[in-house]
Amino acid sequence: MTFTQWLFGGIDNPFKAGQWGPLHIAVMLICIALILTFHYAAKKSRNPEKFKKSIIYILLSISAFFEVMLRFMYFMKLYYFHHPEMEGLTPLDILLPKPWCQISTWLLMTSVFVKKPFYYNLACHSAFLSAVVFFIYPGVGFNNEYLLFENWYSICTHALLLTTSVTLICFKFADFRYKHLWKEMIGLALIFVYGLLQIYVLKVHADPMYFMPDGDIQAGILGIDYGWYLAGYIAVILTYINVTYLIGDRENVKCFFAKRKGVEYSLQE
Numbered sequence: 001m002t003f004t005q006w007l008f009g010g011i012d013n014p015f016k017a018g019q020w021g022p023l024h025i026a027v028m029l030i031c032i033a034l035i036l037t038f039h040y041a042a043k044k045s046r047n048p049e050k051f052k053k054s055i056i057y058i059l060l061s062i063s064a065f066f067e068v069m070l071r072f073m074y075f076m077k078l079y080y081f082h083h084p085e086m087e088g089l090t091p092l093d094i095l096l097p098k099p100w101c102q103i104s105t106w107l108l109m110t111s112v113f114v115k116k117p118f119y120y121n122l123a124c125h126s127a128f129l130s131a132v133v134f135f136i137y138p139g140v141g142f143n144n145e146y147l148l149f150e151n152w153y154s155i156c157t158h159a160l161l162l163t164t165s166v167t168l169i170c171f172k173f174a175d176f177r178y179k180h181l182w183k184e185m186i187g188l189a190l191i192f193v194y195g196l197l198q199i200y201v202l203k204v205h206a207d208p209m210y211f212m213p214d215g216d217i218q219a220g221i222l223g224i225d226y227g228w229y230l231a232g233y234i235a236v237i238l239t240y241i242n243v244t245y246l247i248g249d250r251e252n253v254k255c256f257f258a259k260r261k262g263v264e265y266s267l268q269e
Helices: 003-008 022-044 048-080 091-095 100-114 117-136 149-170 178-201 216-222 226-248 250-260
Strands: none
Touching: 022 048, 022 117, 022 149, 048 091, 048 100, 048 149, 100 117, 100 149, 100 178, 117 149, 117 178, 117 226, 178 226, 216 226, 226 250
16 A cells, blocks of 8 residues: 555545544645734734734634533543443543643643743644644544534644644744743653653553553554654654754854854854
8 A cells, every 4th residue: 555545545545544634724724824814914903912812712722612511521421421432431541631632732732821932842842743634634533424512622722732832832932942942841741741741640541641652643654663763753843843943042152063163253243
């Protein structure tokens, strides 16, 4: 099976990923259009700071609505309708955010209360990566026979992850300077500790951060040995995070390398 066949369908798909369809592409285009519209409107606004905060609060309020509704629906299925699919679930299973995409949503929602640059950086990095992986994957709930609430939840949540994370960066809530990097890395490490707790202690998710062996990406899509996958996983995460800091803190980076060469370089404020 070729990558093109897997991406666009046409044969029996062992990954059950479906294919890229009109809804999938339309949602991506809507996200891009919203990001550009927000950025342009903020520049033209009489009170840009108030406008920016209003947009972020609206986006995160919609995210909160979906998070609450999903859990309400699960509790109804478990305790009122007694669905067989909910058998064995506990309230803790339902309430804890999982997997990475839900964790990212909660990072974004709490970022407006923390109001720290490193936390915005962490939330944006986590959310954007989760959204990109979702939209790259061909199926992801877009091509089911029926679009139930769970499907709409998945589609809308990832669209909000993409739109909100990029909008926060465009609005300069995030501040990708190396002085904040160590705090973000601690935050990322804590997220992985939380993931390990879910796997081994709470046992509510087998692979919330997609780094365990025999997962969909490692065994299903890439089909490579776990050692190579884990090395690549770490390299991708570190490169992905570092690139944004290289761009965001480019003046300090230029200054650093200029000093290494013994060249005078003044920072542009």
